[in-house]
Amino acid sequence: MHVFIAGGSGQTGSLVIENLIEQGYTVTALVRNPSAVSSKVGLDLVQGTPVNKADIEKSFARRLPDAVIVTLTPAKETFENGSSFIAHVTRNTVQVMEQFGTSKIIYLCAFGVGESYANLNFMMKGAVCATPLGKKFADHKEAEEVIKKASGVQSVIVKPAMLKNGEPKQIEYLGEAGEEASFMPSITRASVAKFMVAALSSEEWDGKTPVIANVQ
Numbered sequence: 001m002h003v004f005i006a007g008g009s010g011q012t013g014s015l016v017i018e019n020l021i022e023q024g025y026t027v028t029a030l031v032r033n034p035s036a037v038s039s040k041v042g043l044d045l046v047q048g049t050p051v052n053k054a055d056i057e058k059s060f061a062r063r064l065p066d067a068v069i070v071t072l073t074p075a076k077e078t079f080e081n082g083s084s085f086i087a088h089v090t091r092n093t094v095q096v097m098e099q100f101g102t103s104k105i106i107y108l109c110a111f112g113v114g115e116s117y118a119n120l121n122f123m124m125k126g127a128v129c130a131t132p133l134g135k136k137f138a139d140h141k142e143a144e145e146v147i148k149k150a151s152g153v154q155s156v157i158v159k160p161a162m163l164k165n166g167e168p169k170q171i172e173y174l175g176e177a178g179e180e181a182s183f184m185p186s187i188t189r190a191s192v193a194k195f196m197v198a199a200l201s202s203e204e205w206d207g208k209t210p211v212i213a214n215v216q
């Protein structure tokens, strides 16, 4: 199975690539700076950015992916119609998926985006209202809507709790909107990477927005 990743140079994205390669997947990673990513057998690095649809098309044309993983972070740029960075690149990505017939996307979102906002604790709700986190969550929400509207595209929108570094640990599912969340759940990026890669080959999470954390 061949996977296209946007965000592969990031902290979670690089762990996703490691997991994919370990499990025998082949990968095309579209990155702004290929020299910042360690090369691996089975990993094809394409220089570019998902901001440019043509760069995604170029990556797909090199080798058609069976699935896509997005581990980007919201950035400050805005685009036509006031679209946020993350909505713009997500729209580009799903349009290219539709064009080439790639049918599954696993998207790294966040607990607190969309319906899951209701289940954040009062401190996190305050941070969403009063800090730049609110803009990032609004951007992720816009991207989530873009994905849900895409035709012929199956999605898993992964909503992890607060990210930490460290080893992969046992994961608990906190509901589609984080209904089962404790006061301050967290999860290691390595656990998130494993979850995202496992979701590729399983139908368990298709069409869902799993809020996940490590067992506390």
Ligand SMILES: NC(=O)c1ccc[n+]([C@@H]2O[C@H](COP(=O)([O-])OP(=O)(O)OC[C@H]3O[C@@H](n4cnc5c(N)ncnc54)[C@H](OP(=O)(O)O)[C@@H]3O)[C@@H](O)[C@H]2O)c1
Pocket: 006, 007, 008, 009, 010, 011, 012, 013, 031, 032, 033, 049, 050, 051, 071, 072, 073, 074, 075, 077, 085, 108, 109, 110, 111, 136, 159, 160, 161, 162, 163, 164, 189
């Ligand atoms: N922090 C938390 O507690 C938390 C909790 C839940 C969910 N999340 C979500 O997790 C994600 C962050 O994961 P992470 O920590 O692994 O991210 P990260 O290490 O900051 O990686 C971000 C990736 O996005 C790319 N990127 C950033 N700005 C870009 C731009 N303008 N154009 C093209 N590419 C760009 C980076 O590419 P370059 O290497 O080229 O810069 C990198 O590959 C975010 O979506 C965040 O909302 C975070």
